[in-house]
Amino acid sequence: MLKHPFLDVPYAPKLRHLLGPFDIYDREETLGEEFSRYDINLDTDRRRLIKKHIIEKSSDLSYRHRKVLCDKLEAALSDETFDFSHLLRQAPGYYCT
Template identity: 40%
Template sequence: MLRDPFIDEAFIPDLMWFIGSFNVYDREDSRGVELEIYNPNNQADRAELIRRYSLNLNCLSYRHKFLLVEALANKLADKSYDFQRLFDVDEDEASSWPRGEWYALESPRAFLQNVYELAQEVWKDDLLQARSEDQSAW
């Protein structure tokens, strides 16, 4: 069984792995300032955000990345899946986004679709390696 890289539990491919790096809670003066220059609704900015932050998951092995991409593909295939809820911030949570556009993305589904497309490119070798293995042996 594939283990979580930070805790000794089974790895659950949660889509928050892709957007958690944009959480600026208690880092408004560092990460928040860094991210303020980007507009997640602008295609060029979005691609830069995804490459630089969403897919910069060096703590994950190629197997983890494969499972994340597969989970994302399954959610994208589900036309009723509510991607907005990933960006909703519960007032009781220690969580916040860099600025207003993050709280009202024009299309959270399109954002995650772009993550999927860029992951196919950026993680190409990792995904190929994982596909060549017997996943049941993980």
């Protein structure tokens, strides 16, 4: 069983974890400006963002953790009924966007 990288509990990947690198709270002038140069509606731009900010920058996760997380993403992308919009909604009172 794969354990959480920082806790002694089973690892349960969530798609929301993939969005962490895109949180620009208090980094609007750096990361926010970088992201504004991309069009997320273009496959090529999405690939660049995913590679740079998810695949290459997830060094706190082992390759096994990244694999399980990517498998979860693949399953969601393969499901035509999966609603990704809930991942992008901001919870009331939550400072991250």
